[in-house]
Amino acid sequence: MTVVDPWPAPRAHDPVDAVVSLPGSKSLTNRALVLAAIADGPSVVRRALRSRDTTLMAAALSALGARVDTSGDDWLVTPGDLTGDAQVDCGLAGTVMRFVPPVAGLSTGVIAFDGDPHMRRRPVGEVLKALSTLGIHIDDEGRGSLPFRVHGTGHVRGGTVVLDASGSSQFVSALLLAGARYERGVDVRHDGKPVPSLPHIDMTVAMLREHGVVVDDSDANRWSVAPGPVRALDHLIEPDLSNAAPFLGLAALSGGSMTVREWPRQTTQAGDALREILALMGCEVAFTDEGLRVTGPDRLQGIDYDLHDVGELAPAVAALCALADSPSHLRGIAHIRGHETDRLAALATELGGLGADVVEHPDGLSITPAPLHGGVFHTYADHRMAHAGVLVAAAVDGVLVEDVATTAKTFPDFAGLWASLL
Template sequence: MQISPYSKPEFNPYGENDSEDVAAPGPWPAPVATAPLLARLQLPGSKSLTNRELVLAALANGPSTLRWPLHSRDSALMVQALKTLNTEIKEVPGDGAYGPDLRITPAELEGGVSIDCGLAGTVMRFMPPVAALALGPVAFDGDEYARHRPMRPVIDALRALGVDVNDDGRGALPFSLYGMGAVEGGELSIDASASSQFVSGLLLAAPRFTRGLTLRHTGERLPSLPHIDMTIACLRARGVTVDSPEPGVWVVAPGEIAAIDLTIEPDLSNAAPFLAAAIVAGGTVTIQGWPDVTTQVGADLETLLPQFGATISRGDGDLTIDGGRGIRGGASIPGLDLDLSRGGELAPAIIALAALADSPSRIVGIGHLRGHETDRLAALAAEINGLGGAVSELDDGLAIDPRPLHGGLWKSYDDHRMATAGAIIGLAVEGVQIDGIESTGKTLPQFPKLWHALWGPSLT
């Protein structure tokens, strides 16, 4: 079946007036698969690329247009943050399936404002270096849990660059800075062990620093390196000179950021639950527009999911997964030992599959997920165990010993990837109810609609 993407004349990324896009109040009954799949769908644009390109477009030497951008809570927060600093961002007609294009016109950045980061790591980590280029005070805050997310490397880095920051010693939100209209730049060392976003945020603003930036990571490990590669690729595409003379060191030359028009790739990490669905239900799922070359970590699904016994094929710009009979059809899938340090955002979907496997799994390299939208390691262990599973926390990951699961309430903790992990398990286990499915609006507001449409008459 071909899944029709959500669109309407007056675009609304949250779908408040569209009953098909919004789950009813209360826990969301996770659909159970009763037949193999034959589905083909198109996903909205990448959150990681959309928010990086919004920042670069706001700092560029002229107007830029983003075609097929993501429209979600995270991207809306970034748009509003940049508008607050005096950037002009307008919706313009386009041929994207999920909303209008965005036209970004840079202007002199102005302070004297407050920025709401919500729960968006890209906003809270990317925007402070940008705000330091404005003239005047800028205050930052966000959702309640956002105040628990690591921010000290950003705050310490800005201070080392000569920016006046007031955080009352918290090393976290809320805090404020006083922009002087310019940042000198130069050499800087930070520990980005908790998030690659600390590096990306500084690199994105660095071309506008008077002396550019030589940035050195001092920690023992650096998670999610593909996201830094993505940042570098975005910078280079706009004419910025970026070098990495050795691992953990990046040199950005000062200079203009070129204004360009570009098309945002579909979000490959958001493809994870839909592709995992084929392994649970059996049958095939095709994702349209899968790029041949990309810096998105979601591309790793092409090699990760076959380890669960699925078959991946490519053709005509699409990617198709064949789950065979699927778990619901009587197939078994093996447990795995995986290091997901390259792409921790894929871990919730992989761990959901591991909980349905027929042998134990160890998923490591994801200790940094304790500082994401929620403590994802503790949350995944608690929710799987609450359905009868046996998951234990490791220093750097989770050990999953599969057990027969039963229905029950699955808490999302306001975390979009927790919600979609619960939906994957709910395909195989009757009676799973997800508390907070609306959290998927962070990066994929259409998830409930797409998830239901994926199954059509095969749903119970």
């Protein structure tokens, strides 16, 4: 395997004690941008995350006709006429690939979508089939993947659609975000295995309601959005709690203490589950006036944990489990095989390559304590895999993390902040 820019990630020889401020949430920023672009007036996304995924979203919505001023920390979004043909670069952003096509259906042009080569393997077919059912013309030549074209007619009929969202909660969120602008709204019904990452759908529903959109989620596996205006509303973006995983994990493995500033007491972010996970691993977890503080134990404990709703945390948690003193089993995460890479296979390969005893299951990993050694930890252009790599490197001599720059997807200058702590 070709090694891209191997980084000698720093080792933690002593307990790490620090206070950090994290960039804003990618999930919140991109949802806020979509809603602002189809709202009934201008609005501001305050403390927006500036990363590859969010700048791709801003560019995509601008291509469709909205005006997104990203020159400052607070981004001004002015809805515009969704007219004319356009091209959308999805990069490696699942939110762009899935959230923007339902908006493109409201345009009067042909909108062409493509992205990085790996994105052509990420699932989007359920969204495209649903949009076709709702009255949007999709041209994907039967692939159910990138590249594809959305032929907008200026309006979308909307109505009821049944889909299998077991591959990604984003399939549901994509339809809900634009649904209020459809003539009949949208009634999304899931039929299949359990939907993963439900907190992300809860996040979407909560944000829609803040914008005055009527959403009925009282029935399991069904979400209904009534037609109507999307009220313009300013959003203040919370810190990205999933991006806190490596930093809190550093305190956990080094026996130190880490405080993440401005951790919300109430949130829909999946990363909030870190409080429970790290407590189960033996950490002390407490809110302070500054934020959330995690203090590591003398010995990390393994866990048996269902990560189905918070699969994005799996790489960092798996790395900590490989450093724990007792066995772990992480389950409920078959769906992360369809993320930026097949994360289960990648984690089994990379942790195993450094000496970890890892058994890959269809929906998870079993990890038994074993001596680890140095080597290259490949990231597969996946920012969460880089989080796992730097955690192992902090505890094991001689680990090189390949392509740490991939963290710019959701965290600019991650490596710089990480190095400053060690």
